Amino acid sequence: MNVDAVIAGMLPELGERAEPERAARVFWSGVAEPGDAVAGALLSCVPALAALRIASYPDEIARMTGIGARAAADASARWGPRLHEDLVSDALQRARRSRVSILVPSDPEWPDAVDDLGDHAPIALWVRGDPRSLSVPGIALVGARAATNYGEHVAGELAAGVARAGVSVVSGAAYGIDGAAHRSALATRSGSTVAVLAGGCDRSYPAGHEQLLERIAATAAVVAEVPCGAAPTKWRFLSRNRVIAALSLATVVVEAGARSGSLNTAGHAASLGRPLGAVPGPVTSPASLGCHRLLREYDAVCVTDAAEVRELAGLGASQPLVVAGAWTNERTRVRDALSSRVGRDAGELAQRSGLAIAEVEAILGSMLLEGSVVGDVGGWRRSAGR
Amino acid sequence: MNVDAVIAGMLPELGERAEPERAARVFWSGVAEPGDAVAGALLSCVPALAALRIASYPDEIARMTGIGARAAADASARWGPRLHEDLVSDALQRARRSRVSILVPSDPEWPDAVDDLGDHAPIALWVRGDPRSLSVPGIALVGARAATNYGEHVAGELAAGVARAGVSVVSGAAYGIDGAAHRSALATRSGSTVAVLAGGCDRSYPAGHEQLLERIAATAAVVAEVPCGAAPTKWRFLSRNRVIAALSLATVVVEAGARSGSLNTAGHAASLGRPLGAVPGPVTSPASLGCHRLLREYDAVCVTDAAEVRELAGLGASQPLVVAGAWTNERTRVRDALSSRVGRDAGELAQRSGLAIAEVEAILGSMLLEGSVVGDVGGWRRSAGR
Numbered sequence: 001m002n003v004d005a006v007i008a009g010m011l012p013e014l015g016e017r018a019e020p021e022r023a024a025r026v027f028w029s030g031v032a033e034p035g036d037a038v039a040g041a042l043l044s045c046v047p048a049l050a051a052l053r054i055a056s057y058p059d060e061i062a063r064m065t066g067i068g069a070r071a072a073a074d075a076s077a078r079w080g081p082r083l084h085e086d087l088v089s090d091a092l093q094r095a096r097r098s099r100v101s102i103l104v105p106s107d108p109e110w111p112d113a114v115d116d117l118g119d120h121a122p123i124a125l126w127v128r129g130d131p132r133s134l135s136v137p138g139i140a141l142v143g144a145r146a147a148t149n150y151g152e153h154v155a156g157e158l159a160a161g162v163a164r165a166g167v168s169v170v171s172g173a174a175y176g177i178d179g180a181a182h183r184s185a186l187a188t189r190s191g192s193t194v195a196v197l198a199g200g201c202d203r204s205y206p207a208g209h210e211q212l213l214e215r216i217a218a219t220a221a222v223v224a225e226v227p228c229g230a231a232p233t234k235w236r237f238l239s240r241n242r243v244i245a246a247l248s249l250a251t252v253v254v255e256a257g258a259r260s261g262s263l264n265t266a267g268h269a270a271s272l273g274r275p276l277g278a279v280p281g282p283v284t285s286p287a288s289l290g291c292h293r294l295l296r297e298y299d300a301v302c303v304t305d306a307a308e309v310r311e312l313a314g315l316g317a318s319q320p321l322v323v324a325g326a327w328t329n330e331r332t333r334v335r336d337a338l339s340s341r342v343g344r345d346a347g348e349l350a351q352r353s354g355l356a357i358a359e360v361e362a363i364l365g366s367m368l369l370e371g372s373v374v375g376d377v378g379g380w381r382r383s384a385g386r
Numbered sequence: 387m388n389v390d391a392v393i394a395g396m397l398p399e400l401g402e403r404a405e406p407e408r409a410a411r412v413f414w415s416g417v418a419e420p421g422d423a424v425a426g427a428l429l430s431c432v433p434a435l436a437a438l439r440i441a442s443y444p445d446e447i448a449r450m451t452g453i454g455a456r457a458a459a460d461a462s463a464r465w466g467p468r469l470h471e472d473l474v475s476d477a478l479q480r481a482r483r484s485r486v487s488i489l490v491p492s493d494p495e496w497p498d499a500v501d502d503l504g505d506h507a508p509i510a511l512w513v514r515g516d517p518r519s520l521s522v523p524g525i526a527l528v529g530a531r532a533a534t535n536y537g538e539h540v541a542g543e544l545a546a547g548v549a550r551a552g553v554s555v556v557s558g559a560a561y562g563i564d565g566a567a568h569r570s571a572l573a574t575r576s577g578s579t580v581a582v583l584a585g586g587c588d589r590s591y592p593a594g595h596e597q598l599l600e601r602i603a604a605t606a607a608v609v610a611e612v613p614c615g616a617a618p619t620k621w622r623f624l625s626r627n628r629v630i631a632a633l634s635l636a637t638v639v640v641e642a643g644a645r646s647g648s649l650n651t652a653g654h655a656a657s658l659g660r661p662l663g664a665v666p667g668p669v670t671s672p673a674s675l676g677c678h679r680l681l682r683e684y685d686a687v688c689v690t691d692a693a694e695v696r697e698l699a700g701l702g703a704s705q706p707l708v709v710a711g712a713w714t715n716e717r718t719r720v721r722d723a724l725s726s727r728v729g730r731d732a733g734e735l736a737q738r739s740g741l742a743i744a745e746v747e748a749i750l751g752s753m754l755l756e757g758s759v760v761g762d763v764g765g766w767r768r769s770a771g772r
Binding site for chain 2: 032033034035036037038039071074075078120150153154234235238239258259260261263264266267268270271279280281282283284288289292293295296297298301302303304305308343345346347357358359361362363364365366368369370371375376377378
């Protein structure tokens with residue numbers, strides 16, 4: 001393959017930012033499959049154009065990246081069949097027709113968050129819509145295609161609450177939970193929502209979500225790391241999940257069977273050190289099994305409303321919520337009614353706080369739980385030191 | 387009050403184990419309200435009979451227990467009105483009529499677990515049924531009176547699974563979750579279930595559970611720390627919850643509103659250092675709000691079936707369950723199919739493990755989550771060191 005001819009042929013298709021290094025990186029996004037760590041390592045060591053020139057030379061790859069001879073030979077063997085001149089020419093034409101822009105890491109619109117993937121970071125991002133949407137703080141809401149009405153309802157509620165706070169809803173545009181989340185985000189006024197696809201971003205997949213994807217592209221962005229026209233293979237679905245996790249401050253699994261693919265997204269969030277939340281559901285519902293596994297075994301945080309989702313992502317506590325606020329106020333009134341010295345019974349605390357006895361007792365129960373109150377037959381007292 | 391006359395009058399009512407020290411302790415169980423820490427401290431310092439002789443002398447109480455003069459004076463003032471000769475004579479007659487036996491700590495049937503309550507431990511236990519049932523390992527299943535069909539269904543499932551394993555179901559005999567748990571435990575062959583009442587154990591409370599309580603007493607035990615005939619006051623409900631928690635290896639809240647009294651039982655379990663579980667439910671159900679708070683804020687363990695409840699209580703893992711077992715076996719097959727050196731794709735792993743590709747991918751997702759596998763475009767490999 002004549003690298004210079006390839007690059008020269010690509011430049012006219014790359015718009016105003018066209019230059020050889022960008023062209024070489026875009027070409028690489030067609031050569032390497034998503035998450036190819038050898039390609040990632042190579043591109044972090046040498047410029048994309050130089051990397052292209054040594055792509056067929058395992059010794060050079062090994063020398064540049066420091067990886068073993070065997071891994072370098074494997075990588076070169078993987079890339080070989082794709083190193084032909086017209087690899088991305090069709091993709092570039094499709095991109096122009098569908099107004100898809102291509103981002104590389106040097107672009108100001110590049111979402112730095114994905115670089116946390118290290119050698120597994122995307123090489124380029126193909127974006128239908130507004131590339132700046134990728135840098136809006138986002139929260140991933142993902143889940144099973146085989147969702148229940150309950151799951152779709154909750155996904156919708158969470159997405160609306162997230163979007164209303166000006167936070168982007170990131171998901172995978174699948175049927176079920178993903179679709180419900182995107183749709184609900186679009187229905188809010190700000191409505192930023194980003195769909196990350198496993199195939200080319202100009203291909204509507206699933207086909208039944210063509211209109212939904214068009215609306216997402218018109219409002220924010222549909223993004224893929226593979227070139228336009230590329231097929232959504234099984235491997236690309238799994239690796240796409242890491243991009244969803246990486247683009248997001250936190251990932252929340254709304255509903256997932258015991259073996260749902262969204263557990264894979266959860267895994268990526270966890271390995272990136274990003275907060276992971278799971279929505280509980282009826283224990284009798286197989287569609288919530290995966291969420292309960294995340295809560296039990298993987299230390300996921302139990303989230304039940306949009307305020308808790310925002311809190312999980314570090315975007316302000318759930319305080320403003322009416323229910324939480326009321327609870328907090330009444331708690332404060334009980335705390336005020338307590339003495340650390342003199343024991344008081346629930347009846348007296350009810351009188352002092354102006355709350356019902358049953359309410360006071362429930363609040364005392366929760367304060368007992370956190371150790372901020374002690375009680376015996378002499379009555380309830382504030383714990384020393386609280 | 388003539389202490390010697392009181393004790394002499396009680397002895398004929400106390401059956402074959404009758405002796406003055408037992409009589410004095412039984413009398414104390416009528417003098418001090420449940421959880422009276424001054425009474426608890428006093429009875430741990432001096433014999434019950436001697437304690438009775440100094441109950442009206444704050445200086446003596448303070449000297450013996452080391453508590454402050456004010457607390458001693460308060461305690462003595464609390465006890466004063468009850469120090470009359472016929473305080474428990476009616477209760478003892480009721481006990482004989484209802485075949486209630488009375489346990490004190492020196493009895494072989496005394497459940498040592500309650501002594502973890504320290505100065506708050508019960509002074510005596512009034513038991514309708516078989517006192518030995520109190521020493522069967524137990525798990526508390528508690529929850530809201532205002533339970534949903536879902537909550538009662540799950541309580542029934544958990545109780546059946548707990549009882550079938552020969553573990554006692556401990557609860558409070560209230561309507562809703564408590565009743566469903568007792569009833570389901572009774573329906574199993576072993577069927578051990580213990581009801582802890584806030585009032586006298588010979589009083590059926592709630593009245594609608596009279597038959598249920600009779601069946602519990604006939605199979606295992608209905609227990610109270612207050613004498614027969616005593617009224618179930620609000621204070622006694624709250625303090626009863628600590629006995630439920632103390633009699634149990636673990637406490638599981640099945641359903642609880644944001645301010646349910648069962649959060650109080652959860653608090654006692656936590657302060658005893660006993661494992662605390664909560665059953666998730668729909669986030670749209672107010673009856674599960676309290677459980678979700680326990681999961682989010684109090685580090686309760688998410689439990690979804692009886693095997694997980696037993697595991698919480700340290701009674702064997704959930705392995706034997708069919709679903710969990712299958713999952714584990716298939717996981718093992720995938721692990722066997724992985725190499726730590728050579729990358730393999732899901733298709734090859736499916737072939738090697740004899741599982742469907744989708745299954746392999748789901749298992750890989752969960753292994754990725756726990757860090758036992760790494761994957762890139764070269765395929766999946768076992769993590770080094772696992």
